[in-house]
Amino acid sequence: MDTGRLSQGQVIAAASAVLLIISLFLKWFGTEGSVSISGWESQNTLDIYLTIVALFALVPTVLALTGSGAEVPFAPAAATFLLGAIGIILTAYVVIDGEGTKIGVWLALIAVIGVTVGAYLAMQDELAEEY
Amino acid sequence: MAAGRLSQGRLIAGVAAVLLFILMFIPWFEIPGVEAQLPEEVTSSVDLSGTPGIESQSVNAWEAENPLDVYLLITILITLAGVALAATGRGGSATLMPLSAVTFLLGAIGTIQVLYQVFDVPGDLTRKVGLFLGLIAVAGIAVGGYLSMSEEGGAGERY
Numbered sequence: 001m002d003t004g005r006l007s008q009g010q011v012i013a014a015a016s017a018v019l020l021i022i023s024l025f026l027k028w029f030g031t032e033g034s035v036s037i038s039g040w041e042s043q044n045t046l047d048i049y050l051t052i053v054a055l056f057a058l059v060p061t062v063l064a065l066t067g068s069g070a071e072v073p074f075a076p077a078a079a080t081f082l083l084g085a086i087g088i089i090l091t092a093y094v095v096i097d098g099e100g101t102k103i104g105v106w107l108a109l110i111a112v113i114g115v116t117v118g119a120y121l122a123m124q125d126e127l128a129e130e131y
Numbered sequence: 132m133a134a135g136r137l138s139q140g141r142l143i144a145g146v147a148a149v150l151l152f153i154l155m156f157i158p159w160f161e162i163p164g165v166e167a168q169l170p171e172e173v174t175s176s177v178d179l180s181g182t183p184g185i186e187s188q189s190v191n192a193w194e195a196e197n198p199l200d201v202y203l204l205i206t207i208l209i210t211l212a213g214v215a216l217a218a219t220g221r222g223g224s225a226t227l228m229p230l231s232a233v234t235f236l237l238g239a240i241g242t243i244q245v246l247y248q249v250f251d252v253p254g255d256l257t258r259k260v261g262l263f264l265g266l267i268a269v270a271g272i273a274v275g276g277y278l279s280m281s282e283e284g285g286a287g288e289r290y
Contacts, residue, residue: 045244045248
């Protein structure tokens with residue numbers, strides 16, 4: 001495994017994706033005297049969505065590390081950037097709309113911003129290589 | 132705007148997007164009231180109508196406390212933007228991702244999320260017809276996006 005194959009953007013996106021997965025296991029909501037719930041336990045579909053975003057960030061990294069030239073119908077960095085940007089909107093919506101937010105949901109917001117920024121940088125690298 | 136310029140895939144995705152938007156206003160879930168659990172002698176002797184929580188209440192996609200409505204709205208807008216661009220012949224020439232692939236991607240992820248809601252209903256809510264019709268409509272966007280991608284062969288209009 002050669003980490004030198006990874007661009008700065010891919011490293012940022014992948015590290016943020018790992019952080020994003022971890023954040024889903026932390027406490028997202030809870031008020032004094034009530035049971036706190038994690039990202040997985042909160043009854044909305046954001047956990048599924050953020051998992052998909054994290055996978056989109058991790059797959060290009062794994063492909064780059066293994067040197068696999070696997071064909072995808074669209075550029076992975078562009079797809080990750082798009083999904084990350086939507087993820088920021090959805091997570092921010094949950095932060096604003098939720099009551100008794102805890103560290104996990106804030107960490108998820110930071111992580112999904114990291115994924116998006118990393119994907120944007122990786123996209124720029126791909127464009128530079130193309131032209 | 133010429134509908135004749137639209138491919139079959141784009142047409143399917145566009146129609147599904149409009150349908151999904153409409154379907155988001157019809158009931159997706161029902162919050163059960165306590166009336167059904169009360170003894171008949173209570174409900175027949177006391178007028179409980181208008182009391183909060185007594186009667187069942189329908190909830191549409193916008194009212195459900197879930198960011199899924201925001202996601203579906205973004206998917207609808209991007210799908211319709213693609214249809215509008217194709218219909219006016221202003222597809223543009225982006226370099227990274229075909230718009231049909233974006234439509235397929237968002238539609239497919241939307242399908243997964245709505246399907247998840249079908250199987251994992253929040254709390255003690257019950258499913259209503261809007262949820263199932265919404266699932267079909269968002270799957271229609273994914274299918275339309277996929278057909279568009281196939282028709283363009285990955286080298287056509289770019290996002």
